[in-house]
Amino acid sequence: xxxxxxxxxxxxxxxxxxxxxxxxxxxxxxxxxxxxxxxxxxxxxxxxxxxxxxxxxxxxxxxxxxxxxxxxxxxxxxxxxxxxxxxxxxxxxxxxxxxxxxxxxxxxxxxxxxxxxxxxxxxxxxxxxxxxxxxxxxxxxxxxxxxxxxxxxxxxxxxxxxxxxxxxxxxxxxxxxxxxxxxxxxxxxxxxxxxxxxxxxxxxxxxxxxxxxxxxxxxxxxxxxxxxxxxxxxxxxxxxxxxxxxxxxxxxxxxxxxxxxxxxxxxxxxxxxxxxxxxxxxxxxxxxxxxxxxxxxxxxxxxxxxxxxxxxxxxxxxxxxxxxxxxxxxxxxxxxxxxxxxxxxxxxxxxxxxxxxxxxxxxxxxxxxxxxxxxxxxxxxxxxxxxxxxxxx
Amino acid sequence: xxxxxxxxxxxxxxxxxxxxxxxxxxxxxxxxxxxxxxxxxxxxxxxxxxxxxxxxxxxxxxxxxxxxxxxxxxxxxxxxxxxxxxxxxxxxxxxxxxxxxxxxxxxxxxxxxxxxxxxxxxxxxxxxxxxxxxxxxxxxxxxxxxxxxxxxxxxxxxxxxxxxxxxxxxxxxxxxxxxxxxxxxxxxxxxxxxxxxxxxxxxxxxxxxxxxxxxxxxxxxxxxxxxxxxxxxxxxxxxxxxxxxxxxxxxxxxxxxxxxxxxxxxxxxxxxxxxxxxxxxxxxxxxxxxxxxxxx
Numbered sequence: 001x002x003x004x005x006x007x008x009x010x011x012x013x014x015x016x017x018x019x020x021x022x023x024x025x026x027x028x029x030x031x032x033x034x035x036x037x038x039x040x041x042x043x044x045x046x047x048x049x050x051x052x053x054x055x056x057x058x059x060x061x062x063x064x065x066x067x068x069x070x071x072x073x074x075x076x077x078x079x080x081x082x083x084x085x086x087x088x089x090x091x092x093x094x095x096x097x098x099x100x101x102x103x104x105x106x107x108x109x110x111x112x113x114x115x116x117x118x119x120x121x122x123x124x125x126x127x128x129x130x131x132x133x134x135x136x137x138x139x140x141x142x143x144x145x146x147x148x149x150x151x152x153x154x155x156x157x158x159x160x161x162x163x164x165x166x167x168x169x170x171x172x173x174x175x176x177x178x179x180x181x182x183x184x185x186x187x188x189x190x191x192x193x194x195x196x197x198x199x200x201x202x203x204x205x206x207x208x209x210x211x212x213x214x215x216x217x218x219x220x221x222x223x224x225x226x227x228x229x230x231x232x233x234x235x236x237x238x239x240x241x242x243x244x245x246x247x248x249x250x251x252x253x254x255x256x257x258x259x260x261x262x263x264x265x266x267x268x269x270x271x272x273x274x275x276x277x278x279x280x281x282x283x284x285x286x287x288x289x290x291x292x293x294x295x296x297x298x299x300x301x302x303x304x305x306x307x308x309x310x311x312x313x314x315x316x317x318x319x320x321x322x323x324x325x326x327x328x329x330x331x332x333x334x335x336x337x338x339x340x341x342x343x344x345x346x347x348x349x350x351x352x353x354x355x356x357x358x359x360x361x362x363x364x365x366x367x368x369x370x371x372x373x374x375x376x377x378x379x380x381x382x383x384x385x386x387x388x389x390x391x392x393x
Numbered sequence: 394x395x396x397x398x399x400x401x402x403x404x405x406x407x408x409x410x411x412x413x414x415x416x417x418x419x420x421x422x423x424x425x426x427x428x429x430x431x432x433x434x435x436x437x438x439x440x441x442x443x444x445x446x447x448x449x450x451x452x453x454x455x456x457x458x459x460x461x462x463x464x465x466x467x468x469x470x471x472x473x474x475x476x477x478x479x480x481x482x483x484x485x486x487x488x489x490x491x492x493x494x495x496x497x498x499x500x501x502x503x504x505x506x507x508x509x510x511x512x513x514x515x516x517x518x519x520x521x522x523x524x525x526x527x528x529x530x531x532x533x534x535x536x537x538x539x540x541x542x543x544x545x546x547x548x549x550x551x552x553x554x555x556x557x558x559x560x561x562x563x564x565x566x567x568x569x570x571x572x573x574x575x576x577x578x579x580x581x582x583x584x585x586x587x588x589x590x591x592x593x594x595x596x597x598x599x600x601x602x603x604x605x606x607x608x609x610x611x612x613x614x615x616x617x618x619x620x621x622x623x624x625x626x627x628x629x630x631x632x633x634x635x636x637x638x639x640x641x642x643x644x645x646x647x648x649x650x651x652x653x654x655x656x657x658x659x660x661x662x663x664x665x666x667x668x669x670x671x672x673x674x675x676x677x678x679x680x681x682x683x684x685x686x687x688x689x
Contacts, residue, residue, distance in 0.1 A: 022475075022479035022480060023472060025471075050479070051475035053475055054510060055471075056502055056503065057502060057506075059462065059464055059503075060465055060502070060506055063461055063464075063465030063468035063472065064471050066462075066472060067436070067459070067469035067470065067471065067472020067474075067476060068472040068475050068476030068479070069472075070459050070476070071472070071473050071476030071477050071480065072476065073476035073479050075472070075476070089464075090462055093461075093462055194480065199434060199457040199459065200457065201432045201434075201477075204454075204455060204456050204457045204458070206446075206447055206452050206458040206459070208447075208461070209447040210444065210460070211449045215449050
């Protein structure tokens with residue numbers, strides 16, 4: 001196996017090259033830009049035979065891949081932050097019309113205040129867009145998940161777009177070792193067949209149509225069934241990937257040292273790596289802590305999460321996101337899932353890492369300590385908040 | 394062989410829809426699809442035409458069709474084209490049917506981008522001079538003095554006060570291989586231009602006036618006459634931009650009375666003599682300019 005040393009952006013571009021999309025349309029935005037550049041290089045050097053479209057905006061990038069996927073062609077785009085928000089209208093077109101587009105999103109803060117660094121407010125604000133949302137921890141997982149994304153999206157019972165989220169800079173710009181997959185096996189893992197709902201020059205099809213009150217609910221019901229079905233497919237795609245390539249990630253969620261854990265911390269994305277180190281140190285010291293890495297935010301792994309945390313004494317959710325006036329989006333979803341599954345465990349929300357601020361091992365240790373002590377009180381806490389600023393009354 | 398009523402295919406590809414009687418937009422699409430044929434992919438943004446063409450399960454469009462985001466007709470066309478090309482499709486046409494607002498306002502960015510990409514696609518702007526689908530609001534191609542539901546005519550304001558954007562020239566300024574203006578009131582000229590767009594090896598653009606009896610407050614059987622009269626009175630011109638050159642297809646020695654055209658339409662019923670004088674001056678200035686620059 002070829003071993004490389006690449007950034008997260010480069011890993012995504014390499015994975016896209018192996019997935020061989022027919023059409024790529026993407027607009028540059030920090031910190032996603034390198035993906036766009038590398039893919040252009042591959043098209044130039046002939047190692048990737050894709051139609052590469054220069055688009056004038058993210059709105060047009062998403063629209064172009066809607067067009068190509070509507071034609072039945074494998075399609076890829078990438079974005080970040082403001083760009084994702086500029087695409088939002090198209091996100092709903094893509095999911096509602098069941099176009100299995102794969103998109104990489106470099107998680108980045110939203111203006112204002114302007115900030116190019118990482119947090120997850122961009123993608124988590126789009127949980128309702130009908131896209132399958134995957135989050136990755138490291139460069140290797142970014143690569144592997146990008147390939148898995150096509151397996152999930154193009155599943156005949158799913159046919160939904162997939163967003164692969166990488167933390168901006170922390171993952172997109174950090175270099176790590178990458179084990180490449182061999183092309184032949186990837187071709188077998190994600191063979192291409194023209195989409196069954198595609199337009200057809202010999203037998204015309206109308207798509208992205210209007211459905212009034214008489215049929216709209218039925219379209220939505222089918223969309224809900226397909227998205228729920230995707231939960232199984234996220235798991236099976238990861239399992240099959242593991243059988244072929246020797247790496248898998250637990251599918252929807254990974255439970256790390258959770259079996260007898262008294263407290264469990266839920267993490268999303270690259271901070272999981274930091275949290276693993278702290279978790280290991282605490283276990284060494286005999287403290288029963290575990291991690292639940294949320295890999296898939298839509299569909300939401302309701303039963304899986306409930307089964308993992310049901311015997312814990314406290315659960316924390318650490319997220320780089322806040323829904324102002326309430327709490328983090330993942331925290332809300334987790335609470336709802338536990339209620340639905342009749343699991344009654346105290347839960348606490350830790351909001352941090354906004355606008356690129358690092359979440360340190362010490363920050364995570366403090367969270368574990370609070371959860372272990374049984375003295376965690378506030379349902380929501382901004383961690384690592386500066387105390388040297390006068391915030392007024 | 395020139396396309397005309399005799400040589401045009403009989404097969405209908407857009408019929409059974411619920412457009413208003415005498416709809417210029419529906420006629421423009423019907424004629425365009427007769428020229429482009431069954432192996433067409435129509436991209437129709439949210440406008441009157443997509444509203445009457447795509448309401449499940451009532452599907453009166455007999456070619457491939459897709460509703461793109463309003464702002465992104467041309468970008469979806471680019472994607473469709475790229476997808477079809479990548480999949481090895483041949484002998485097909487990608488055509489967009491956007492209204493005046495969907496072209497000159499919200500759709501302008503992606504139209505510009507698609508010309509920059511040199512995509513072989515036909516963008517047809519059917520211009521009924523307002524946002525008719527939402528109930529007759531002013532667009533960038535609404536002419537001076539038009540009463541619309543958001544540019545009312547009263548004591549203080551006489552309807553819309555800005556001139557039409559020069560969208561044909563804006564498109565031509567991209568250096569597009571082929572652009573034209575047309576009018577459903579001059580169908581043979583329109584068909585000739587559709588044929589040229591069909592055979593064009595790059596992006597093409599046709600700006601066709603498509604009167605709207607509902608929005609213009611004219612009788613539904615007046616569609617062809619009123620379109621023709623717009624040309625004859627000089628408020629619409631028939632022109633082409635090809636190989637980097639502008640060309641006037643019709644250069645009338647004299648115009649029919651502007652007043653006759655204006656007074657037939659409820660949307661202009663409030664205009665006074667000063668307004669008419671202003672419209673005439675603007676018309677004459679436009680013709681002086683295009684005759685100077687476009688007539689060899």
